[in-house]
Amino acid sequence: MSGGHVVITIDGPAGTGKSTAARKLAQLLGFSFLDTGAMYRAIAWGCLQQGMDLTRHDLVTNFARQADLQIEDQTIRLNGQDVTQAIRLPQVTLVASQVAAIEGVREQMVALQRRAAEGQNIVTEGRDQGTIVFPEAPCKFFLTASPLERAKRREAQLRSSGQTVPLEEILEQQQLRDERDENRTIAPLRPAIDATIVDTTSTSLEEVIDYLQRVVITKISSPRTTA
Numbered sequence: 001m002s003g004g005h006v007v008i009t010i011d012g013p014a015g016t017g018k019s020t021a022a023r024k025l026a027q028l029l030g031f032s033f034l035d036t037g038a039m040y041r042a043i044a045w046g047c048l049q050q051g052m053d054l055t056r057h058d059l060v061t062n063f064a065r066q067a068d069l070q071i072e073d074q075t076i077r078l079n080g081q082d083v084t085q086a087i088r089l090p091q092v093t094l095v096a097s098q099v100a101a102i103e104g105v106r107e108q109m110v111a112l113q114r115r116a117a118e119g120q121n122i123v124t125e126g127r128d129q130g131t132i133v134f135p136e137a138p139c140k141f142f143l144t145a146s147p148l149e150r151a152k153r154r155e156a157q158l159r160s161s162g163q164t165v166p167l168e169e170i171l172e173q174q175q176l177r178d179e180r181d182e183n184r185t186i187a188p189l190r191p192a193i194d195a196t197i198v199d200t201t202s203t204s205l206e207e208v209i210d211y212l213q214r215v216v217i218t219k220i221s222s223p224r225t226t227a
Contacts, residue, residue: 006031006138007121007122007134008123008141009141011126011142013144013181014154014177016144017143021125021212023035023074029121036109036113037126040096040097042078045078047059047063061103061104067079088161097180097184098180114134127181130142139220140196141212143198144198144199146201150174
């Protein structure tokens, strides 16, 4: 990016609190916020709705290229339909990483993400923001937490939305997704070399956000403030 605009990236696996932390941090700083995971979930949901064979990468990629994907605040629309809640369903979670591993889909989403960040200060969260999408971002974080703690958080999130899923099943799905994300050829899940690692296992959300904010203020006060 240019013109003095700041990009802050927050990466990490599911259940580390990165989405909530990124959103709150953006609010505190007066920055825009981009949930890139929601973009892949929306494409995955759309493919499922059409009964698409997800092993047909050409079909999935074509769908992603033609999709009208809009993210405004906390509302996600796909081809004009509000899918904010639908993309959080367990069946979508199960295949989102499979869709995200498709090269053509990822190219399309990365282009959209970079376009969304043009000309503004932004906090963007996902799995490859600091490594692939914004490698020159001046402030990068990678959030982690123990597998059990992450699964418990996911269980609580599902329960709050009226869904009951056994903890063991969540742990199993979580491990499967982690393996897919970490071992995929395209943009594997890993921290950027210059990312600040934050373990959120035993840390409150308020403490995490306070720490992130302090690091950001320190880094963007230095001469190198653009990405």
